Amino acid sequence: MVSPMPHSAHDPVSGTPSWVDVATRDLEASKEFYAELFGWEFETEHHPAIGDYTFAMLDGQPVAGLHALPNRLSDYPTWNLYLRMRRIETARARVRRLGGKVHYGPLEIEGHGSLLMLDDPSGARVGLWQPTRPWRFVTRRPGTFGWADLNTHLAHRADSFFATLFAFTPRQVGDGKRFDYTTWWLQGKPYLGRLAMGRDYPPEVPPHWMIYFNVSPRVGTDVTADRALMLDGAIEVDPFDSPYGRTAVLRDPGGATFSVIDPSRRAIVRYYDERFDD
Template structure:
């Protein structure tokens, strides 16, 4: 299991009202298999490799949503930086058995994310391949507060881009035009699309004021159109129909319990390789 660079996305999980229904949906959609974890929790595997987890909500007030976690080698220091940068710590660092230590926080715009300090579990065993995580981005109305927050907390270097790339889901559920996207590259790398691990998008006034800031995570798929159709067949919904972007073809979907996620089909090169 490979170690993750500091501040890299390293894990995703989803909180659902009905865990068994979630296993049926994602098992058929992505071909995942499951292994029971501690408590109401199921680890998801793609081709025998760990890719995500599903959890039964313990509190009905919790959102039905996918959550993203960023790697840290010092969770106490990361939590301190979050507070210093104007964020809010929702869950103080807590040990998850021998697997590691986790915490949850919100940025100044209210988007929630997690921190993970690895123990026996580093995080994903597979990513950027069909059936696994490939990208994440925060959608916010407060970019002038949020940009310096992530740069201070995670050391991200920002690259402002014209609307293109795997960030295109920032068009939102109604497909309104995207604006103001920034890609994040880890500290010590050359900023740009080749090194980016995530990004920030702007929620415009075209969306209802009650829409909160949020993270949208993507999963790689072999066929975007087919995956979107299968999601509907399984009881889910299409929030943004499949469309082409420079990084392939993508769609924004909801599962049959309302959790939102995106799928991305990588482009095929002239020689037929992705």
Template sequence: MTEAAVRRTPGTPCWVSLIVHGLSTTQKFYAELFGWEFGPGPQQLGPYVRALIDGQEVAGIGQLPPERHLPVAWTTYLATDDADVTAETIRSCGGTVAVGPLDAGEAGRLAIASDPSGAVFGIWQAAAHLGTALARVPGTPVWNELVTRETSTVAKFYQAVFGYDAEAVVSADFDYQTLHLNGRPVASLRGVGRALPRDRGPHWMTYFEVADTDVATARVVDLGGQVLQPPRDGSNGRVATVADPEGAAFTIVRSEDR
């Protein structure tokens, strides 16, 4: 069993999922970009597949009903030992629970929620499916970050719900907090103020590992996606923010320790 395929401490990002209009065409895009293969997943909410690398589950993709026209975006799931209790805590702390909690067959129990700023995230109570089963190889989720207007208010929400310790970067022009569990960084919050995209609002961003950021960025364009922020060197590696053909944004990163 890999390091990633263990039961997570509550609050740890444990899965990412995407619900799209064209399931088969989206599978083809990510198969060509990340080398994903696909296997069946729970069908309670409609057609759904799990992306695989070397037979290990790394992400999920589902299909929207034809009559539903919702924004297409990657959703970060945070681990919980009890989805029902966590859902009630989310509500009591000013968040909203839009879907569930409900069972996903024998895989586990989930809910889809949003924080007080409107950023959507999922919670996952693992049963047979523990979540992402592979880490630190190209094509796997490597980090999750909340992009929001300012971090101080929303940080209190996530701390109250999941018990994070938050470490802030103190700067007059940089609003950033890292969320820790048991002394280990697990996610981050980035306040961008007026630079927040008007068409998206606050949102969780998934980072996927790649072998070469520039090559992967060019590949996104070749496959019908678009570049939102071109490759650039960051504190943790070379990153670029891109979108798939249906507009789902994600960030690709070649870590410096690779």
């Protein structure tokens, strides 16, 4: 499920999406995959705090990041979301007070900003980011970030945590029982979504953020999904119509899951009850 695209990815308001990156066990294979799928090019920097970090570029503008996972069994390939945070030096105590778990930070990334990684009370990991200089994150174009949904079994905990941390206003989509999805708004604009994982999600599916990338209407979601398959990726959910565009859930060769969407292909879809019937 995806909601309307954010109005601006450059909005300095706390809580707005500020960056995405993928953690992968095979950096070169991931770069080849996304270069062919989205047309990305890459620039790598070395930072004392985090080691090598690769910026994905589209037409010379930064759109995402890639970094290698350490060789630990507890780490797994994933796409990560980072939210803008003002006064990040106070975030650690606030996150803990609200029931979240801080993994590390604030960690200064020299020349860029400060980072804090946490798990919200529903168990999903997310980053907080406070840049120290003008921060470029190009969005809302083919091959760039379009939206993010928090998928969780503990929806009300997540709603409460993020509403308090960022002053989000939730707006319910569906009846909240058979279909429970909310969009999170700031200053009259929708920025993120939250999906309560119902009975069609096995209990062992962990809470996670689903990152959506826009695709060109000239190419389309179906062709993009087929291309991912030819590039040794996988189609997790076949292309389907939604009120927000034609969408597919894909997996890259390293195992990180993400979605693609063609916003030009919006359809009138009723969230019917059969999906939730016993």
